[in-house]
Amino acid sequence: MTDELREQYDVVVVGGGAAGLNGALMLARARRAVAVIDAGEPRNAPAEGVHGLLGREGMPPAELLAIGRGEVRQYGGHVVDGAVSGAKAADGGFAVALADGREVKARKLLVTTGLVDRLPEIPGLAEHWGRGLIHCPYCHGWEVRDRAIGVIATGPMSMHGALLFRQWTADLVVFTNERLALPAEEREKLIARGTRIVDGAIERIEAEDGRITGVRLAGGEFVERSVLATSSRLEARAGFLKDLGLKTVEHPSGAGEHVPADPVGRTDVPGVWVAGNVTDLMGQVGASAAAGAMAGAQINMELVNEDTAAAVAAYRAR
Incomplete structure (x- = not known):
């Protein structure tokens, strides 16, 4: 009406x-x-x-x-x-x-x-917004709990997001994507909680049947993930x-x-x-x-x- x-x-x-x-x-x-x-x-x-x-x-x-x-x-x-x-x-x-x-x-x-x-300009990323690509653990964390989550860094606030998402999964990877310079003390916090840190630029996000399968780095390495999180x-x-x-x-x-x-x-x-x-x-x-x-x-x-x-x-x- x-x-x-x-x-x-x-x-x-x-x-x-x-x-x-x-x-x-x-x-x-x-x-x-x-x-x-x-x-x-x-x-x-x-x-x-x-x-x-x-x-x-x-x-x-x-x-x-x-x-x-x-x-x-x-x-x-x-x-x-x-x-x-x-x-x-x-x-x-x-x-x-x-x-x-x-x-x-x-x-x-x-x-x-x-x-x-405004999302990071990474090929294959935007089409998953609101589903396999999320931004807020309080909005979506429960729904993706215990899954393989990857946090794509966009800047200094991404450290905050990485610490938060660890509350919902033990299988967490932080992709610095050449956007986040982590001081030794910050790296220690992530590593101490079992979070993997992957450096290097991201080439694209890969998916199959409309679902995220992982992150392909510019150097060729592929990191399997079923959920990605980033800040816009x-x-x-x-x-x-x-x-x-x-x-x-x-x-x-x-x-x-x-x-x-x-x-x-x-x-x-x-x-x-x-x-x-x-x-x-x-x-x-x-x-x-x-x-x-x-x-x-x-x-x-x-x-x-x-x-x-x-x-x-x-x-x-x-």
Whole structure:
């Protein structure tokens, strides 16, 4: 079901993942006119299930979003399929342009467009993303426990990942791939826990019948693995905000680029809020949903204050 997009809303939510839908739910329950515009490109689409989310453990991502859409609609909120191509200030609020030519106005914007994972450019790697190629032990570790796991290093943070994945398997290999210079002390930590370290550049990832079989090194050596883990560079989907003066900046962790905001999602542009992975690069589904709820409540309070100020001004003008 796709709802018809009206011309004007109190709040337009750009992005229909956990953060956007939970923000919209809070706003709809607050009797605000709210529309969620969703391009249908969830980051976790390749995953079989959502993990670490109390009460929804293992639920397929698409099912979780379908439930969320229904809950938003239950309170009068609209959920609209479409890609947002731009946004600009207009009439004391914002005008949001969609790629198909539609335009909608809103008093406030909540941006929850998430991020894009930029994977290492290794032949044969990307097609296994979300299945045989994983990134988060808390999201996928239980499902790949006790299997032959290989951690492909992308930088200094890969040491952190290697230490974590050892919790789920004793059969662990770290491929430095000429991206990770391990000091003697760091090597000792891995070796002491039975982790093999393989140096040298990776030529390609090999697979059979759609399943990873191992890693082929540039020198010809083949290392059997059934699961690979790596860190991606995380880039917020926020290019459409440029006309509002909002740009992505490097995240303090060095993991990628995000849209900075205060603890409740308020950006440097008045009236524009963010929640979820577009600002919190490492946030899981539960944290993103909670951030969306917080931002929704804060936006409603800001609208209440504006409505009250307008009412007081009108009252005094009698």
